[in-house]
Amino acid sequence: MSGASWQERDASDVTSSEHCLSATRALCHSCGELVEAKIVLQGDAVYLSKWCPEHGTSRALICSDRDWYLRAQSYIKPGTSPLARAVERFEGCPESCGLCPRHQQHSCVPILEITGACDMSCPICLVDGHTGATMKLAEVEGILDALVRYEGQLNMLNISGGEPTVHPDFMRIVDACLRPEIGVVSVSTNGLWLAEDEDRIKALRDRGVVISLQCDGFTAETGRRLRGREDLGEIKRRLIERAVALGARVSLTVTLARGVNEHELPGILELFFAHDEILSVMVQPVAHSADTLAHLGADPLDIITIPDVVRLLAAGSGGVLREQDFTPLPCSHPSCFALTYLLRTTDGKLVSLPSMLDTETYLDVIKNQALFGADSDSLYRLKDAVTSLWSSDGQVPDRDSILRTVKQLMLDLNRLGAGASHREVLELGVKNVKSIFIHHFMDRYTFDQSRLVKCCNHYPQIDGRLLPACGRNNHTAAAATQRPPRGEPGSQGQA
Numbered sequence: 001m002s003g004a005s006w007q008e009r010d011a012s013d014v015t016s017s018e019h020c021l022s023a024t025r026a027l028c029h030s031c032g033e034l035v036e037a038k039i040v041l042q043g044d045a046v047y048l049s050k051w052c053p054e055h056g057t058s059r060a061l062i063c064s065d066r067d068w069y070l071r072a073q074s075y076i077k078p079g080t081s082p083l084a085r086a087v088e089r090f091e092g093c094p095e096s097c098g099l100c101p102r103h104q105q106h107s108c109v110p111i112l113e114i115t116g117a118c119d120m121s122c123p124i125c126l127v128d129g130h131t132g133a134t135m136k137l138a139e140v141e142g143i144l145d146a147l148v149r150y151e152g153q154l155n156m157l158n159i160s161g162g163e164p165t166v167h168p169d170f171m172r173i174v175d176a177c178l179r180p181e182i183g184v185v186s187v188s189t190n191g192l193w194l195a196e197d198e199d200r201i202k203a204l205r206d207r208g209v210v211i212s213l214q215c216d217g218f219t220a221e222t223g224r225r226l227r228g229r230e231d232l233g234e235i236k237r238r239l240i241e242r243a244v245a246l247g248a249r250v251s252l253t254v255t256l257a258r259g260v261n262e263h264e265l266p267g268i269l270e271l272f273f274a275h276d277e278i279l280s281v282m283v284q285p286v287a288h289s290a291d292t293l294a295h296l297g298a299d300p301l302d303i304i305t306i307p308d309v310v311r312l313l314a315a316g317s318g319g320v321l322r323e324q325d326f327t328p329l330p331c332s333h334p335s336c337f338a339l340t341y342l343l344r345t346t347d348g349k350l351v352s353l354p355s356m357l358d359t360e361t362y363l364d365v366i367k368n369q370a371l372f373g374a375d376s377d378s379l380y381r382l383k384d385a386v387t388s389l390w391s392s393d394g395q396v397p398d399r400d401s402i403l404r405t406v407k408q409l410m411l412d413l414n415r416l417g418a419g420a421s422h423r424e425v426l427e428l429g430v431k432n433v434k435s436i437f438i439h440h441f442m443d444r445y446t447f448d449q450s451r452l453v454k455c456c457n458h459y460p461q462i463d464g465r466l467l468p469a470c471g472r473n474n475h476t477a478a479a480a481t482q483r484p485p486r487g488e489p490g491s492q493g494q495a
Contacts, residue, residue, distance in 0.1 A: 020039070028054075059300070060300040063307065082099065103455075107457075108331055110460050116133060117163065118163040143462065144182075153183070155184065189212065216261050222264055243277065248277060254281065265313060280437065327340070340352055343405060343433055345404070351401075452471050
């Protein structure tokens, strides 16, 4: 039945305990071709089940907790369209990618990949070394003009690679990105260049740039398994200490692999809680290639998914975090992100916003933005919600401290005045609120084309297009989707 469609196949390979939720397109485990697929519930978990005419059925775990997955669907909110699009008409997928009118979300955080060069060779490289060419400064400036045309203003722009600090014009590119329309600029880096000279840390500090540091943990074994270097843990620890001492702003990005570095999370959280300069933690379950699976001895049916990370973070937080503090990010697909925000009170405590606010108010505050406080309205909505704590009869922990903190935040906002810039308002939110994100990138095994339509992290291209991150990262997917799904000639995808 090599030419049969999914619906025409013999139903004997669908078990009685399996419940189909939806149909989609995915990538065959073996050949990487775009094929028919479905999302199914079985037992306590959710799987992506694909069928390739040549290689048959393959399956990958996409969520280890069916209840989390089903609840997450209720967090889907209408997307925000960009002010302009590089692609005005949909004429097929992926030919129209960039963003076409069928894409349902704007760019929350563009990822500016300025070079494909890197000074490391990680065995778990997300894109397996397949990155873009080194951009010229003029090309970067053209991209920034296009982003402002599409979005008007951006909450955050991430400078990435490869390893962006090896670009010969790195600091000139950073300066070019410090435009009034861009709230926060971050740099994703392995930190080796910064560790060589503290003046480089100071240069980023003085520009208000967030150092988004790759930090998988601190033990030699973690460094060896994930990055091929046993000395990285100590290098990263010293760099963090130096950056904090110098007053630089830091975000920690953790790639998490089953059986490798889950035990590192409590130590990372301890650092995060202890230092105001560490603004956020981003945990990314490892995205697998065939080589990564072999290197880690991993199995697509036994990977870390978002609810696993939630449980690990809550258990390793020393009581600061609860599992119910984490929710999907409403502006993306619910399988892509989960997050929580922590209000830093005037007496040094950290209190999660979800423990203070009802669900509807909380989601309204964070919808369609990846940073808290991206506009003054969100800060005022927080104030209005927190005033209800006066009648909460002490049910909310640290109520008085929270109220003092929000009062001070509003005083600071009023001092900025009606003419405050986007960057000034955003800085106020960043100053008072820490964040924890979980970002589950898709790989060949978990790639779900229906998720791309809600992607809010995009790679801007020199020609003006914006490519959804997981479409761009799955270079095999990009090659596979240059033609219609096998077994269904002439069909077109969604995103």
